[in-house]
Amino acid sequence: MMNNVKTIVENTLVPHTAFANATTQLEQCFLYAENAIEPICIPILGESRTGKSRSLENFMMEHEKSRSENGAIIPVFAVRTPAKPTVKGLAGMMLRALGDPRFDSGTEQWKTHRLQQLMSECGTRMVIIDEFQHFVDKGSAKISYHVADWLKILIDESKVALVVAGLPSCIQVLESNEQLGGRFLAPIMMPRFDWRNEEHREEFIAILDAFENSLSSHFDFPQFTSDEMAFRLHCASGGLIGYLAKILRTAVWQAVDGAKKIISIADLQVAFHKSVLTNSLNSDIPDPFASNFSVQPTSEILDCFAKLGTRTEQATNRRVTPRRKKVNE
Ligand SMILES: Nc1ncnc2c1ncn2[C@@H]1O[C@H](COP(=O)(O)OP(=O)(O)OP(=O)(O)O)[C@@H](O)[C@H]1O
Ligand SMILES: [Mg+2]
Structure with a gap:
């Protein structure tokens, strides 16, 4: 009983307008992703503590993993960008989210291949990348172009929807990568x-x-x-x-x-x-x-x-x- 009271704030979800908008757009994106010819990408931007991750968590809860006789079904999975992203690192995290026990081994190419194969087997329709601002290095302000390019090719080939969430500075990454940027819809803004x-x-x-x-x-x-x-x-x-x-x-x-x-x-x-x-x-x-x-x-x-x-x-x-x-x- 006491425990319930202690978590009463965490357990309260307020579906305010921006939150509801985000949810609707994520659902639409997820729905279209099924038969899309071109991948759809959507950024969720906002200052720290505006509720970006919470809206993603809530969406994930509506589309949980399940099992069929052919193996796991993972319609959507999420990873958080590490502080200094590399293709190997990010691909490894994605493989892990898909339940691959060998997520840590193999070359960049091998991991990419395995990732595409697993996403297809698991019926993945959406990939979520949180903390996307880490694509811009804090100290040097350099953008991880190689990882951004890899991401573009990954979603193009697998035709999944991509959601990236992060601080407003993320926009730099999208704007600086013409091909990746061209695939993005107008950002969902979480307000202060x-x-x-x-x-x-x-x-x-x-x-x-x-x-x-x-x-x-x-x-x-x-x-x-x-x-x-x-x-x-x-x-x-x-x-x-x-x-x-x-x-x-x-x-x-x-x-x-x-x-x-x-x-x-x-x-x-x-x-x-x-x-x-x-x-x-x-x-x-x-x-x-x-x-x-x-x-x-x-x-x-x-x-x-x-x-x-x-x-x-x-x-x-x-x-x-x-x-x-x-x-x-
Ligand atoms: N719609 C909501 N209803 C109830 N609580 C919320 C809602 N949105 C966010 N919160 C709470 O506010 C806190 C911050 O939210 P969240 O972690 O999603 O922010 P964020 O935008 O991802 O921040 P950061 O950029 O620092 O990661 C969390 O404790 C979360 O549970
Ligand atoms: Mg967050």
Whole structure:
């Protein structure tokens, strides 16, 4: 019972508009892939924590593996791009996703051949590649052209649909590879909700309503959808559904651990500090749950919170660069 309560946030799936759009487009793409003459490709782009992977996971759950008398049926499989992708590495990961015990052995060519054979045997209609931004090297900004070309040939020959998901910087890879880019449909964008945009604001409040519904059977808390709380929660999450989920998850864990049935503003404040303000670079961000926080949505305050979630990468880069230099010297 307690365990169910602890996972209540993870187990809540909010089918907000962008999420529903993504799902519909993935389904269409999957459906067309069956008789397609040309492969269809679709990018899912969005900042970190906007729900790209969650929408892919949800889609995968609708198209699970099964077994027939002729072996495994794997209509769709997903891999995450490793930090420095190579054809051998990526092909190996794909083979592994298809259940090949020898996924780690063989030459590039052999792996590619085996992959095509397995995809055909398993009736694969769609391949999903998450973290596609790793096709652009963070340090040197170089694009993995060879891997992108290989991918293009792979999907051309096997006629499967390709879905790539990642940060907006992925677009560089598609634009720089004419042939791969030419096969892509317009990207599905997963948004960071902007308070100044009425549609976004309503959408965010509807998301709060959905979480409120699932939490309300176990806890008492200040109504999330009230004008004031909605604004505080929007600020605290920077408009990112992932951060909202993280704050609520942390607040639920705290309540469960303390055997409490109430989640107060002070509890949300602690959860915000524990889950979002973990990076010292965010120390200039005001506390939206403090009693002296002004709930007037000024541009200044909104711009400030819109920075949440964007600083980790810069921070890592800054640390990594000097170390790399040393190695090369
Ligand atoms: N529609 C949704 N309903 C409920 N929770 C969601 C939804 N979308 C995302 N979340 C939650 O938000 C968090 C972040 O989502 P997810 O990992 O999909 O983001 P992402 O865009 O893939 O981020 P990254 O680029 O960092 O990989 C997860 O905990 C996820 O469960
Ligand atoms: Mg992800």
